[in-house]
Amino acid sequence: MRDLPGLKSLRAFEAAARGGSLTAAADELCVGQGAISHQIRLLEDYLGLRVFIRRQHGVELTQEGTLLFTSCQRAFDDLAGTIRHISPRTAQKILRVKVGPFFSMKIIAPRISEFLAQHPGLQLHLSHLDTNVPASGQPDIVIDYRLGAVTGKFSRQLLRERLVPVCGASIRNQYNSVAELLCSNRLHYRSVSEWQSWIATSGLMLGHSQQDLIFDDQHIILEAVKEGQGVALIDQALVEQELRTGQMFLVSEHSFEPQETYQFVCQEDLFRSKPVTKDFLDWLLREVALRRKQQDSAALCLD
Known part of the structure; x- marks a missing residue:
């Protein structure tokens, strides 16, 4: 059995830390400010330390509170993502992809309508931001330019540049x-x-x-x-x-292949439980292969 504080206390703490005040947390969770204060006191009593420093116009995280806030955000984001993907109440399918603008422009954008036509009702959200925006949600897939695979996640090489x-x-x-x-x-x-x-x-x-x-x-x-x-x-x-x-x-036909590659990265369980993630991977691999074929054909024409 895990030794954890109550979920209500953690939710109140996370909302207050994110909003910077107990009032913001109370508004978000639709409760009174007194209820938020009570849950924070329960949490601090449980931990035996303070997570906030009360200021005149809000609250400031202590060092320990900062560590807890980071952990809470990660856990709540993962939980929300899993619930979103397994919930039968989700009327429309959503696929969130975090990807750099160059790859998005050159590989995804030119023929993405073909993929969407194969998945009626799918909402494809492409984000080029380095930070997660609450309104857009956590990405299902990250297309990352990196060295090697990502430990603990499903990872597949999409493109090694020439x-x-x-x-x-x-x-x-x-x-x-x-x-x-x-x-x-x-x-x-x-x-x-x-x-x-x-x-x-x-x-x-x-x-x-x-x-x-x-x-x-x-x-x-x-x-x-x-x-x-x-x-x-x-x-x-x-x-x-x-x-x-x-x-x-x-300028020259000589090419060099760097060690970094474009990697398709997502959670293992998501790749297994959400078929559209595999469909998107297969489509990306076909698009990359098509461009390589076009490049090789152009080179043969020049020869």
Whole structure:
């Protein structure tokens, strides 16, 4: 048997900590402020320590209260997510996906209507936020750019990039050689390591770049390349349209595969109990395979 305080006390505490006041918690839980105060006293008596410091205009968490609040939020979010997915009262299916804007734009958005047509009534929520927004709920699926699988969760590799250098039309002919172009402004995703690895495996003797610009969003890098701000390493399969229309040009055909990959991550029990999660994974894998096939076909045409 678990040694835990009462659920009412934990709910009152979590609501007060999240709202910053007993009044906010009382309004949320539809009880009087006295009831919230009573539950907080029960919790502090149970723990033998204070979880709040009372201020004139609200409450402030103690160090111990902060630890408890973090744990409560995680537990309540997990519980709410499970109830949401198993409840027969849920009239509409909802799939919440947390994903970066570049992957969302290049893989999901172009043909997502086909997936939705196969799942009438499904609400697909795509979030690019790093923080969880209460109104949107906890994500069912996270598409994460990371090293390896996630321990303790269902994880499947979606895409390992083949990075090639590309540039915009406006700077393509400004340099006397490919080497000079590759030593112009280099645009980096998160760090300079990918460019260092590409150069090391290319066999080219290249000097330092004119400038190094580091971004944490590949979508912004894409726009910077189009505007002629420099040369970037991008997966060729994800910019085939830009290459085909002349918005971008391939500077070199040499490619480099980083260790980081795009991973599909969700709870093991959710993957088993909610079939649409597996359907979404299968659809994503087909979309990635389609883009690889298109890339390989384009390469054969050039040969």
